[in-house]
Every structure is written in structure tokens, then in C-alpha cells.
Amino acid sequence: MANPAPGLPHADNDAVAHAAEARWAWLVGAIIAFLVGMLVYMSVHWAAMPPVRTETIDPGTLHLSGEFVEANLGSAMESDGSVTVRVLANQYSFTPSCVLVPADTPVRIRGTAADVVHGFSIAQGNVNVMLIPGYISNFSTRFEKPGEHVFPCHEYCGVGHAAMWARVKIVSKADFEAESMRQARGGRRASCVQQ
Numbered sequence: 632m633a634n635p636a637p638g639l640p641h642a643d644n645d646a647v648a649h650a651a652e653a654r655w656a657w658l659v660g661a662i663i664a665f666l667v668g669m670l671v672y673m674s675v676h677w678a679a680m681p682p683v684r685t686e687t688i689d690p691g692t693l694h695l696s697g698e699f700v701e702a703n704l705g706s707a708m709e710s711d712g713s714v715t716v717r718v719l720a721n722q723y724s725f726t727p728s729c730v731l732v733p734a735d736t737p738v739r740i741r742g743t744a745a746d747v748v749h750g751f752s753i754a755q756g757n758v759n760v761m762l763i764p765g766y767i768s769n770f771s772t773r774f775e776k777p778g779e780h781v782f783p784c785h786e787y788c789g790v791g792h793a794a795m796w797a798r799v800k801i802v803s804k805a806d807f808e809a810e811s812m813r814q815a816r817g818g819r820r821a822s823c824v825q826q
């Protein structure tokens with residue numbers, strides 16, 4: 632057999648190759664140990680200190696009092712000029728079934744589910760929200776221009792899942808304020824649900 636590196640004995644080539652492989656094995660082992668250590672640390676950290684932004688609610692009584700009673704569902708203008716939308720999901724509908732929001736305004740969506748896991752995404756936007764019983768979901772967005780979009784339930788919630796969808800209607804700020812005032816006189820939040 633020919634010597635692969637002229638001038639070096641065969642045993643020296645094996646030692647060099649072994650040393651290089653050992654260095655790479657130690658490097659890969661250190662990287663794996665570091666990643667496993669990070670995983671363990673983060674798991675313990677999140678288990679010991681849950682996120683402070685998690686809000687809980689009793690799904691059995693949310694319709695009796697608090698922010699998710701029927702009169703509070705829909706859109707409301709806040710003192711800082713933003714809009715808060717409250718949505719409640721039940722098998723097989725969203726309440727309200729049509730959400731009214733102004734264009735080019737910060738919108739904060741707060742929602743929950745009364746029975747099983749639901750979710751929705753709004754076409755032509757970045758909205759994708761999971762609604763889990765017992766928890767309040769928060770999502771901030773902004774709709775750039777007027778229009779109307781559907782938001783279907785994207786989590787299978789039972790036999791009526793395919794028919795569970797609602798709409799969001801984006802209007803000008805002036806139209807939103809006028810409709811908000813009109814509906815507020817009737818004791819309701821703004822929505823585009825026909826009365």
C-alpha cells in the first residue's frame with residue numbers, strides 16, 4: 632500500500648487524523664451540551680415564572696359580568712385614540728358576527744372562548760388569534776385601508792365548524808365615530824351587525 636503523504640510514516644497520518652476527529656467530536660459535543668443546557672434552563676424558567684401577560688377568566692361565568700358580557704362585545708374607542716375590539720367565540724359563532732373598526736388606527740383585539748378552542752385569522756392582514764377557554768387573548772394590529780374581510784374559525788371545533796365565520800368591516804375614522812356614537816345611545820358597542 633502506498634503511503635498517502637510522502638515522507639511521513641503511516642502511523643503519524645493516523646494520529647493526525649485521530650486528533651482532528653477528536654477535536655471535532657469535542658466541539659460538536661460541547662455545542663449539543665450547550666443547547667440541551669439552554670433547553671433545560673428555559674423550561675425551568677418558564678415553569679417557575681409564567682408570563683405576566685397571561686390573563687385568565689372563568690368561561691362558565693364570563694357572560695354574567697365583566698368585560699365579555701354581551702353589551703361590551705364589539706368595538707370601543709379608547710381615550711388614547713386606539714380601538715379595543717372584544718370578541719367571544721361559541722360553538723358555532725363569533726359574537727359580534729361583524730366587527731366594525733376604523734382604518735389607519737391602532738386596534739387591540741381581546742377575545743376568549745366560552746366552550747372549546749377556537750381561533751381566527753383575518754385575510755389581507757397579520758391577524759391570527761387563538762381563543763382558548765379560560766384565557767383572554769390579546770392581539771394588536773392596524774388596518775391600513777377601508778374594506779371588508781371574513782374571519783373564519785381556523786381550529787376545528789365540532790360538526791358546525793365549517794359554518795363558523797364572521798366579518799370585519801373597516802371604515803373611515805369619521806364613519807366609525809358616527810356609528811359608535813349612534814350605537815352607544817342604544818347602550819351597545821360599535822359593530823356592523825344589522826339590528
